[in-house]
Each structure stands twice: as structure tokens, then as C-alpha cells.
Amino acid sequence: MTSDPAETSDPAETSDPAETFEDFKNSFAYGSRNDLSFKFLKGLSSDEAAEFLRLVLLEVGELFDGGSPEALIDLAYEWQVRAYTPGPDKKRPFTYEDRPFTPFSQPLSSSTVGLVTSSGHYDASDDPTPFGVAHMTQEQAIERIDDFLRSAPELTAIRRDGDVSSLRVRHPGYDIRSVSRDPGVAFPWSHLLEAEEKGIIGRLADEMYSFVGACAQGRIRREAPRWVERWKEAGIDVLLLVPV
């Protein structure tokens, strides 16, 4: 038998009476209620976050009566975009005026395609062991998000003829549940092999690459030339890049 929540809601015993709504919404971003699919709540004002939660509850109420779960998905998506989109006056780092561009001058069907993702994939036999920690779990990685953001990224290589069952993922910046269920969500290994079989691309390069995109931006700028040199030596003609 359930009890009426009102009968047991003694703030002194059941919750921190000093917690504000601001604290609450921010707790989804590496706080006590961490949820990387909803860490965007921190990027909303308290009024916006309250409105988002009101609309979520409204849609849940609709579900009781046969409403569409798609409306709930769309709502979360739209507010995620809203939270991440900077205001027009916000000065952003790494804003450039130039547009580097290399024309693609050979047929794709005879090109070697490289894959690079920032999804944090690696082969089980080649764990990059961040900060020297063996077998670091996703939870441990999340706890060390600040360390990741201060550190250089490490590029891992995954062989195209490797075993997909050996593919692992760990990343402190996003909800890895989807990509753990299906690598094709962010690491299109099978899709590129299929494109090769169908003659759409010449071939998938011998190695694919991944790193944890939550890293020091200055450090990745210094790493990039070394990586690009490696890819050129590997005979890669074009790159498919997938950030998460």
C-alpha cells in the first residue's frame, strides 16, 4: 500500500531544505542527479527549465490518454537545441572568418575513406587507460570530467577487420546508452563497409579512429597536425568525421 507523499514529506528528513530550483536543475549536469541526456537543463534559466518541466509533465499526461511518445521526444530535442544555441551577443571561442576547403577531385568510388569520431570508442585490447586508470568505467570517467577537459585527447585506432564485439565506448560528455546498444548510432563501421561493398566508396581505410571529444581545446589543436600526418601516411583520401 502506498502512502500519501504529503504525509511523509518532512523536508528536514527527506531532502535538503536549502536546495533551490536553480540547484535542482543544475544537479543534472555532473551533480547529484547527473544525467547526460538532460545536462542541458543547466544551460536554461530557472524560468525556462520550469517551463520545460511543465511541458514534459503535460506531454506525460497526454500519454496517459494515448498521446504520442514522439511529442515527448520532440519536446526534449527542441529544448536541448535551445539550451545549446548561444545567444546572438555571446562571444564564442574559436570563431573563424576563413573557410578552409579542399575540393574533392577524385571519384568517391575510388577513394579511401577514413572515419574519425569523438565518441570515445576503442578496441577492448587497446584501452587508452585515461590518467593511467585501467578498466576505467563510464561512471569513473564522468567523475573525472574536469580532468578530461584539461587534458590532451588520445587517438585510438580500431581495425576495419577487427571484431565488432570488442568495440568499447567510454566518454564523460554524453549519454552513451544509445551507442552502447548499437555502435551505428555514432560509429558507422558497418555502414562504411556496406558502402564499400556496393562500390559507393573505394574502400574503408585499414584503421578507423576515435577519441574523447571532451578534452582541452588548445591541446587538440596541437595534436591535430600529428593525427593528420598519420592519416595521410595511411593513404586516406577523405575523412568522415562524427562528433557526438
Add this chain to the structure above:
Amino acid sequence: MSVGHVARHAESEGIPTVTVAVRSFSHVATEMGIPRTVVTRHPMGRPLGPPGDVVTQRQVVRAALELLETATHGGTVLELEEPYRP
């Protein structure tokens, strides 16, 4: 932003690139001048499509490969309109 640095450097070194990004990060493509970007209306962490949805994932990958061949200038952005439907 991390991939943006990689894209810019690869492109300046003669390797054409195409990037698949979720809409939440499409402003980064514009700010950083990423050469070619396919933008999907998917939640963060799911750039190519829902788990198990091979059809959507394939469509996104094929759109990106096509953009490699069709883009004529840096900063080209192709927005895919299909909503996220697991």
C-alpha cells in the same frame, strides 16, 4: 568543437572532410567554418540515428558521402529534416 579543429586542419592539409553533427551543435559548424556539415535533427549522442535503425543511419552516412562530392565551397551545411524516431 574538438572535431572542428580536426576538420579545419585536415582540410588545410589537403584532405577533404565531411562532418555529421546534431542540431544542438550546428552553430559550431558555422562559427568554426567547418568545411562540409550534415546536420541531423537528433538528440545529442545520436548523430546518425536511433539504435537499431539501420535505414536512418545509412541515409545519414550516404548524405554525408554525397556532400563530399557536391559541396563547392567551405562552410557548406546540409540540414536533414527527418525527426528522431526510435
